[in-house]
Amino acid sequence: MGPATHALKPPNTQRVGLSRMRPAGNVLMMVGVLAIAIGLLLRYAGGLFTWFGHLPGDIRVQGTRGSFYAPIVSMVVASVVLSVLATLVARLFRGP
Numbered sequence: 520m521g522p523a524t525h526a527l528k529p530p531n532t533q534r535v536g537l538s539r540m541r542p543a544g545n546v547l548m549m550v551g552v553l554a555i556a557i558g559l560l561l562r563y564a565g566g567l568f569t570w571f572g573h574l575p576g577d578i579r580v581q582g583t584r585g586s587f588y589a590p591i592v593s594m595v596v597a598s599v600v601l602s603v604l605a606t607l608v609a610r611l612f613r614g615p
Contacts, residue, residue, distance in 0.1 A: 574596070577593055
């Protein structure tokens with residue numbers, strides 16, 4: 520029972536602790552809270568965003584057979600706002 524039995528032993532595997540999952544849980548909770556806040560804002564203060572989708576530069580073409588709508592400028596504004604928010608959140612979680 521020399522080297523042959525030694526080769527058959529399973530590798531030393533350790534159970535992943537819950538402490539390694541804590542940052543992912545925190546991020547998911549923040550995303551959930553943010554989604555709820557955005558939902559409440561849109562539900563009860565929907566009049567604040569009536570300008571979104573009607574900015575100069577948003578393309579709207581209506582014809583007899585159909586219509587086409589491309590909110591180009593509105594999506595650029597949304598992209599900038601989300602980029603700034605993502606940068607702030609990343610700096611908040613990065614720490615000193």
